[in-house]
Amino acid sequence: MKPEEQPLQENGKPQENGIYPDLVKDAEKNHNEPVKLRQRITLLNGCAIIIGVILGSGVFVSPTGVLQHAGSGGLSIGIWILCGVYSMLGALCYAELGTTIPKSGGDYTYILEAFGPLPAFLFLWIALIIVNPTSLAVIGITCGNYILKPLFPDNPVPEVASRLLAACIILILTFLNCYNVRWSTRIQDFSAVGKISAICVIVGAAIFYIIGGNSQNLNWEAFNKDANYAPSAIALGFYSGVFSYSGWNYLNFVTEELKEPNKNLPRAIYISLPMVTIIYLLVNLAYFAVLTPREVLDSDAVAVTFASYAMGPLAFLIPAFVAISCIGTLNGIIFACSRMFFAGARNGHLPSVFAMINIKKRTPMPSIILLGGSAIVMLFFENIYALINYLAFGESAVVTMAVAGLLKMRLTEKDRKRPIKFFIGVPIIFLILCFYILFCPFFEKPMELVYAAAIIASGVPVYFIFVYWENKPAKLMKPWESLSRVIQGTLLCVPNDESPES
Numbered sequence: 001m002k003p004e005e006q007p008l009q010e011n012g013k014p015q016e017n018g019i020y021p022d023l024v025k026d027a028e029k030n031h032n033e034p035v036k037l038r039q040r041i042t043l044l045n046g047c048a049i050i051i052g053v054i055l056g057s058g059v060f061v062s063p064t065g066v067l068q069h070a071g072s073g074g075l076s077i078g079i080w081i082l083c084g085v086y087s088m089l090g091a092l093c094y095a096e097l098g099t100t101i102p103k104s105g106g107d108y109t110y111i112l113e114a115f116g117p118l119p120a121f122l123f124l125w126i127a128l129i130i131v132n133p134t135s136l137a138v139i140g141i142t143c144g145n146y147i148l149k150p151l152f153p154d155n156p157v158p159e160v161a162s163r164l165l166a167a168c169i170i171l172i173l174t175f176l177n178c179y180n181v182r183w184s185t186r187i188q189d190f191s192a193v194g195k196i197s198a199i200c201v202i203v204g205a206a207i208f209y210i211i212g213g214n215s216q217n218l219n220w221e222a223f224n225k226d227a228n229y230a231p232s233a234i235a236l237g238f239y240s241g242v243f244s245y246s247g248w249n250y251l252n253f254v255t256e257e258l259k260e261p262n263k264n265l266p267r268a269i270y271i272s273l274p275m276v277t278i279i280y281l282l283v284n285l286a287y288f289a290v291l292t293p294r295e296v297l298d299s300d301a302v303a304v305t306f307a308s309y310a311m312g313p314l315a316f317l318i319p320a321f322v323a324i325s326c327i328g329t330l331n332g333i334i335f336a337c338s339r340m341f342f343a344g345a346r347n348g349h350l351p352s353v354f355a356m357i358n359i360k361k362r363t364p365m366p367s368i369i370l371l372g373g374s375a376i377v378m379l380f381f382e383n384i385y386a387l388i389n390y391l392a393f394g395e396s397a398v399v400t401m402a403v404a405g406l407l408k409m410r411l412t413e414k415d416r417k418r419p420i421k422f423f424i425g426v427p428i429i430f431l432i433l434c435f436y437i438l439f440c441p442f443f444e445k446p447m448e449l450v451y452a453a454a455i456i457a458s459g460v461p462v463y464f465i466f467v468y469w470e471n472k473p474a475k476l477m478k479p480w481e482s483l484s485r486v487i488q489g490t491l492l493c494v495p496n497d498e499s500p501e502s
Helices: 021-031 043-054 065-070 073-100 107-115 117-151 159-179 181-211 220-224 231-245 250-257 261-290 293-298 302-310 312-346 365-378 384-412 425-439 446-457 459-468 474-491
Strands: 356-358 493-495
Touching: 043 181, 043 250, 043 261, 043 312, 065 073, 065 231, 065 293, 073 220, 073 231, 073 250, 073 261, 073 384, 073 425, 107 117, 107 312, 107 384, 117 159, 117 312, 117 365, 117 384, 117 446, 117 459, 159 181, 159 312, 159 365, 181 261, 181 302, 181 312, 231 425, 250 261, 250 312, 261 293, 261 302, 293 302, 302 312, 312 365, 356 365, 356 474, 365 474, 384 425, 384 446, 446 459, 474 493
Parallel strands: none
Antiparallel strands: 356 493
16 A cells, blocks of 8 residues: 555554655655655765775774785785785676666675575674674774874773764764765765875885885895795685775665666776775785884784884874774765665565655665664674674675575576676686685684574574564554654655665
8 A cells, every 4th residue: 555545543644554644745745756765876976985995994903814824925915916806706796786686785685686585684684783783883993092092192092982982973974874965975985085095195105215225125035034825824814805805895785876877886896996906905015115024913003003114203194094994984884784774674674664765865864873873882882892703704694695696596587687797607706715705714713603603593583573474463563663653753754655676
């Protein structure tokens, strides 16, 4: 039943679904257009989202995971390049998925199309309770630490202070994302420019450092000293590096808001991934030109240590760059992943209120608040860092499922329209690598894999109780329906007026 056809109670409110028909009519009358997400993301904005999410604080703080296994600067740089190639293969698969299934929601939508509702819900479940809130909380704390560090030059930043500042930053970004899409994309553009500027400063400082006569680390022997060419070491280094490229699939979460998605989605990927790979290559070259591998491994914040050697009085710029980088990553995650929850609610996997759009701002306000609010709640957990170990498994499992879905649809839906279609070997090779990354940790930390699988499995009873069970008792649902009406009326939100193309 359409919202405007719903029977009303005497007080003018609907009897079902918590929808105010008057809001829908007013929105259509005042704006002369359907209530839906607008296509306002340009190619530049798309590139900024991908670059801004991938280049988080890690490139400045602790890019040591690869080096620990590689042993030498030269070999670790080679592994960084291999990780870039791997990410590019995955991005090509997602370019095909995003143009074949032109819907927002990214991995969730692709898994739903290929494998059905239960696997898709399980991905949504782990994204909602762990992956997205934990990512936002940890990045927010890192941002707070670097902003407050000048106030505590000789002592660690109090954890309470950094968490409170992180909560304030997340609140502000949540508000901006609710209020105006253009503000969100401008923050992302500014952050991406800031990150690239930071890379230029670091590389420039390394060049001047070398020109000043400090070239002792810049030779073949120093670059390859202690290199560990054992296949297992290279494999583990590759495993560590891959997760520094996480985020290349985030533009797929906002496909419906991207202008000319069939053109701009693949273009953004083709531009952003090579650029990120070059950035990682240049930054690591700069670090190893100034610092020895041991100094890199011993540093908690490599860029800060680098600055103390090579940047002199300009070293204070690095904490500012880290803060800008973190803010861009936070904004990108809030912007993109809120659309995933919006898509999940639209498909009935979350309460329907989270599939609603503010009638004035045309933003999925309830889903944005859900994501920002869950991140702030996560800041209150002292053992938040213990959850980080489960992020990698969750993310790799999702990507593996999505690309497996691409291959499944290639076999079962051969006549489906595909604006972009790559050689079948691309998704096959990438899927093999995904399986390796998914199960590699089992041999080192089997219990972490078991715990992560248990968290995913905990979503099964939730699915059957709250999604699959359709005829739930009215008394059970009445409190939620009342709350939904309050949320909808407060935020002035109505359901999405049009369904995306299949």
